[in-house]
Amino acid sequence: MADWQPLRFMQAPGPKAGRMRFSVYRFDPEGDAGPGTQEYVLDDLTPDMMLLDALLRIKEQDETLGFRRSCGEGVCGSDAMNINGRNGLACITRLGELVEPVKLRPLPGIPVIRDLIVDMDNFYRQYREVEPWLQAREAQPEVERFQLPEERERLDGLYECILCGCCSAACPSYWWNPDRFLGPAALLQAARFIEDSRDEACDKRLDQLDDAYKLFRCHSIMNCVDVCPKGLNPTEAIERIRKRMLRNST
Amino acid sequence: MSGFSGMGAWLLQRLTAVYLVVFTVWAGIRLALADPWSYAAWSGWLGEPVNAALAWLFGVSLLAHAWVGGRDVLIDYIHPLGLRLALLSLLAGWLLGSGLVFTALVVSA
Numbered sequence: 001m002a003d004w005q006p007l008r009f010m011q012a013p014g015p016k017a018g019r020m021r022f023s024v025y026r027f028d029p030e031g032d033a034g035p036g037t038q039e040y041v042l043d044d045l046t047p048d049m050m051l052l053d054a055l056l057r058i059k060e061q062d063e064t065l066g067f068r069r070s071c072g073e074g075v076c077g078s079d080a081m082n083i084n085g086r087n088g089l090a091c092i093t094r095l096g097e098l099v100e101p102v103k104l105r106p107l108p109g110i111p112v113i114r115d116l117i118v119d120m121d122n123f124y125r126q127y128r129e130v131e132p133w134l135q136a137r138e139a140q141p142e143v144e145r146f147q148l149p150e151e152r153e154r155l156d157g158l159y160e161c162i163l164c165g166c167c168s169a170a171c172p173s174y175w176w177n178p179d180r181f182l183g184p185a186a187l188l189q190a191a192r193f194i195e196d197s198r199d200e201a202c203d204k205r206l207d208q209l210d211d212a213y214k215l216f217r218c219h220s221i222m223n224c225v226d227v228c229p230k231g232l233n234p235t236e237a238i239e240r241i242r243k244r245m246l247r248n249s250t
Numbered sequence: 251m252s253g254f255s256g257m258g259a260w261l262l263q264r265l266t267a268v269y270l271v272v273f274t275v276w277a278g279i280r281l282a283l284a285d286p287w288s289y290a291a292w293s294g295w296l297g298e299p300v301n302a303a304l305a306w307l308f309g310v311s312l313l314a315h316a317w318v319g320g321r322d323v324l325i326d327y328i329h330p331l332g333l334r335l336a337l338l339s340l341l342a343g344w345l346l347g348s349g350l351v352f353t354a355l356v357v358s359a
């Protein structure tokens with residue numbers, strides 16, 4: 001009774017795992033060969049293992065494969081990649097959900113440094129550009145800056161972002177204008193401070209976003225919502241910024 | 251509001267869209283109910299100054315709406331600055347020209 005699996009009913013359908021095939025994008029900036037893909041086969045996998053576990057096993061076979069990871073539980077945002085055509089985090093993607101061969105590519109539209117590692121400099125520059133910190137003119141009060149429960153609630157769905165980049169790398173507007181359109185991730189962060197009752201720079205923030213590019217390249221395509229591994233809704237956040245701009249300008 | 255590129259353009263696009271729909275539906279119903287159903291009745295209705303002004307506004311809205319949309323497409327996809335400016339000027343010239351012709355038609359009618 002080799003494949004007697006008492007908890008089988010708790011597992012999502014998918015390959016009975018065991019052996020799985022992976023097709024991984026490879027690029028070595030120092031090598032002469034251009035980018036290509038490499039096939040790997042792993043044995044003894046189970047459907048409940050995460051893709052990151054498989055990648056770590058591949059790395060045991062072939063230590064030249066480069067990818068980022070840290071927390072292993074969907075918190076740090078470092079192992080974002082394109083998994084079978086869809087951006088996601090390897091550490092919270094179950095092998096059982098994946099069709100074979102599992103195609104792994106770097107995040108699309110972002111310059112590749114090596115293999116699955118992309119250059120996030122521009123992404124972080126845009127994050128800094130929205131000045132993601134609380135701005136208040138008043139001196140630091142003796143106690144905390146108070147918020148009503150309703151005011152705190154407005155930040156739900158905005159503060160949870162882990163800056164993995166899955167959303168921006170799925171946004172067609174971001175692919176076309178990555179240098180000047182801020183992208184869903186940075187705009188969600190902008191909304192997080194614009195909506196904060198303790199922040200006093202709201203008008204300045206809105207003013208900064210009011211040009212043809214930074215926010216208004218968003219055409220509500222909603223790819224960002226579709227891929228966010230934290231279930232956030234950047235499109236709605238962008239809509240909230242627009243509403244405030246509208247209120248301010250009328 | 252900084253100029254007319256961000257919120258301004260977005261707002262113009264929405265407002266003109268609303269007017270385009272409202273006028274189309276309203277004028278469509280009025281013309282469909284024309285009695286008798288004839289060219290004379292239609293041109294008579296459109297010849298009334300208020301209706302002519304509203305029709306003119308419809309034309310201008312259509313052109314403004316086309317401007318924002320066309321400009322969006324060019325900003326999205328055409329990145330070489332010279333080519334983009336050339337295409338934007340072409341679009342602007344064509345829309346302005348259409349606007350002038352349309353205005354002349356309305357005024358002479």
Ligand code: SF4
Nearest residue numbers: 161162164165167228
């Ligand atoms: S909004 Fe979601 S997909 Fe985008 S960076 Fe934040 S966590 Fe990642």
Ligand code: SF4
Nearest residue numbers: 171218219221222224
């Ligand atoms: S809704 Fe906006 S930000 Fe999100 S994918 Fe679409 S264009 Fe990009």
Ligand code: FES
Nearest residue numbers: 070072076077091
């Ligand atoms: S390793 Fe931290 S989110 Fe996947």
